[in-house]
Amino acid sequence: MRTTRTALAAALAAVLLAGCGSGDDGERDGADRGPDGGRATPRLHVPPAFDGTRGWDEEPGRMPSATDAEPVVAVGGTVAHVEPSGDGYAVRVRDAATGEVRWTSTVQRLPVTDPDAPGGPGAPGLTAVRQGDRTYLALWAVGERTDGALSEEKEVVRIGVYPLDASGDSVAPLHDVQVPVNTQEGSVQARDGGAGLLLSWRSAGEHRAVVDPGTGRVTRYDDPAALIPDCDSAMCAGSAVVAVTPEGPVVGGTSGGIRVPGGWSGEDIAPEGVETGRTFVSGEQNGTLAGVRDGMFVARWRAADTADAYVWSAHDLASGRLLASTVCDDDGPDAPSEPVASPKGTRLALGAVLFDVEAGTGRCLAAEDGRPGVTVTAVTDDGTAYGTTSAGAGVVVPKGAGTPEALPGGTLVPAAALDEGALFVRRGDDGTLRLSVRRAR
Numbered sequence: 238m239r240t241t242r243t244a245l246a247a248a249l250a251a252v253l254l255a256g257c258g259s260g261d262d263g264e265r266d267g268a269d270r271g272p273d274g275g276r277a278t279p280r281l282h283v284p285p286a287f288d289g290t291r292g293w294d295e296e297p298g299r300m301p302s303a304t305d306a307e308p309v310v311a312v313g314g315t316v317a318h319v320e321p322s323g324d325g326y327a328v329r330v331r332d333a334a335t336g337e338v339r340w341t342s343t344v345q346r347l348p349v350t351d352p353d354a355p356g357g358p359g360a361p362g363l364t365a366v367r368q369g370d371r372t373y374l375a376l377w378a379v380g381e382r383t384d385g386a387l388s389e390e391k392e393v394v395r396i397g398v399y400p401l402d403a404s405g406d407s408v409a410p411l412h413d414v415q416v417p418v419n420t421q422e423g424s425v426q427a428r429d430g431g432a433g434l435l436l437s438w439r440s441a442g443e444h445r446a447v448v449d450p451g452t453g454r455v456t457r458y459d460d461p462a463a464l465i466p467d468c469d470s471a472m473c474a475g476s477a478v479v480a481v482t483p484e485g486p487v488v489g490g491t492s493g494g495i496r497v498p499g500g501w502s503g504e505d506i507a508p509e510g511v512e513t514g515r516t517f518v519s520g521e522q523n524g525t526l527a528g529v530r531d532g533m534f535v536a537r538w539r540a541a542d543t544a545d546a547y548v549w550s551a552h553d554l555a556s557g558r559l560l561a562s563t564v565c566d567d568d569g570p571d572a573p574s575e576p577v578a579s580p581k582g583t584r585l586a587l588g589a590v591l592f593d594v595e596a597g598t599g600r601c602l603a604a605e606d607g608r609p610g611v612t613v614t615a616v617t618d619d620g621t622a623y624g625t626t627s628a629g630a631g632v633v634v635p636k637g638a639g640t641p642e643a644l645p646g647g648t649l650v651p652a653a654a655l656d657e658g659a660l661f662v663r664r665g666d667d668g669t670l671r672l673s674v675r676r677a678r
Contacts, residue, residue: 282647283675284623284633287659292675293336297321297329299668306362306378306427309672311653311660313372313401314580315339318672319361326361328376328399328408333655333674342408345397348380365401366429366450367531372401373411373450375434377427382417390417394425394436398450412453416446428575431480431487431529431554437572443477447486461488464498479526479573480534482555487526487534494522495536501557503536508550508562511538527569528587529554530576533594535587537569549599551585551592561585561592563599567610579618580656586613591622591634602634602641611641615651615659623651623659649673 281289297320300308308319317330328342347361361378376397382390397410418425419440426437433447433456445458458464458478465476465488475491482497489495496502503524507513512523527535527549534554540546547569550562567589576587585592589603589610602624604610609626611634616622620636623644631644644650651659658676665671 281649281661281673281675282645283649283659283661284631284644284651286621286633286677287651287675288678289675292658292673293331294674295331295336295672297670297672300664300670301360302664302668306360308361308363308670309652309660309662310363310365310374311655312365312374314656315401316655316660316672316674317363317365317374317401318670319363319376326376326378328363328374328397330374330401330403333660334657334676336674340403340405340408342376342397342399342410345376345395345410347378348393348395349383362427364427364429364434366434368432368449368451371451374399374401375427375448375450376410377434379418379420379425390419390440392418392420392425394418394427394446396427396434396448398434398448398453412448412450414448414453414455416448416455418444418446426572428573429529429531431532431534432483433481435478435481435529437477443475445478445486447478447481458486461486464488465496480529480554484555487554489526490522492522493525493539495524495526497557506552506557506559507538508548508559510540510542510548510562510564512541525569526573528574528576530578530585531582533560533576533578533582533585535576535585535590535592540564549587549590549601551594551599560594561597561599563590563592563601565590565599565601565603566605567601567603577613577616577653579616579654581618583618584616584620584622586616586622588612591616591620593620600638608641615654617654623654625650 283289297318310317314333315330316333319326322344325344325346327344330339364375366373379394382393394416396414398412418438423439433449436446438444447456461476461478476488478486479489480487484500487497504513523538525537527537532554534552536550538548540548549565551560576585578585583595592599602611611624611632613622613624622634624632631648631650632641634641649661652662653660658674661673663671
């Protein structure tokens with residue numbers, strides 16, 4: 238099974254399958270007031286652990302959709318989202334429990350876009366990056382370059398960086414950064430890279446740029462093979478920066494293998510049950526970084542006893558220290574994607590793999606014995622997980638070793654777990670985004 242969608246995209250797909258893509262879902266009897274004190278909270282069909290009548294709702298407006306850009310993120314006890322405003326977009330951050338607005342940014346104009354460009358016109362994304370003890374939000378979008386520079390890089394990624402702990406009604410970006418790119422071979426991806434926002438794109442090879450959210454400094458990695466002095470050209474061909482630590486970038490090989498030049502390497506941090514030799518007969522190295530979240534990363538390894546099985550593991554990004562591992566017959570995403578984390582960071586999941594990083598354990602939710610595989614979209618701190626099957630059906634995975642159970646038809650699937658509830662994200666047929674938080678029972 239190969240996972241190709243983000244957790245939020247999977248949750249949205251389940252919503253659409255349930256027929257909840259637009260409109261006001263559910264009844265209004267027995268409902269609380271919304272965050273503005275004036276609207277009743279509609280009753281939603283949510284998993285039994287949540288109260289469908291208690292919480293808050295927000296409708297930011299019509300948002301362009303794109304596979305590589307999500308306009309909402311739950312982080313640090315908040316729900317942050319992008320909303321259209323005038324001739325641009327603003328970031329609005331709400332208290333996750335109450336829905337009250339903590340702060341709103343100034344309106345940012347997006348770069349001019351080509352309607353036929355990958356990802357669609359004017360699709361802004363919002364990404365959270367934690368650096369040390371501080372968390373930042375990055376509002377980013379791709380558009381045409383208008384500075385007249387003679388360059389093969391005809392596009393630009395504009396990024397506005399905001400501290401999550403800001404306050405006020407017109408918060409200006411801490412940094413306004415523009416990174417020239419070339420999208421002729423595909424769209425640009427932006428994600429949490431660890432110590433910075435990681436941009437990736439292809440143009441006659443793999444290209445990366447890291448934006449330091451604290452300083453706004455941009456570091457480009459257009460020749461990652463040069464970062465590994467003891468690698469010959471054949472072994473390092475196709476290498477790419479896949480994450481960044483405080484000590485430097487994590488380099489991944491096109492045929493596997495991960496390392497921080499001058500720091501940890503995959504050979505040193507591999508979990509039990511993994512072939513730790515330098516290369517396989519075919520030249521493939523072991524270890525692939527699958528995703529980064531909150532200073533941790535998930536990796537996939539070929540098992541030592543069979544070429545068809547994988548060992549998955551969670552690690553501390555800075556040191557490479559092993560946090561948890563499990564065997565799972567799931568080859569994971571095509572490219573690094575963002576894992577799902579519980580509110581306090583005690584659980585980490587990616588695709589069909591779920592870790593308890595405090596207990597050092599993991600479990601596999603891949604298809605088995607006629608049971609469909611589960612893509613995890615949200616996980617609570619007690620280990621209860623929610624997700625979808627490949628057909629888009631909603632699933633709850635009880636904590637511990639409980640067997641995955643199908644949710645009743647029409648039940649919304651959480652896009653993120655919160656300290657005292659869950660976030661549900663829906664998109665109407667007209668592109669209208671609707672955010673709903675429902676409290677835990």
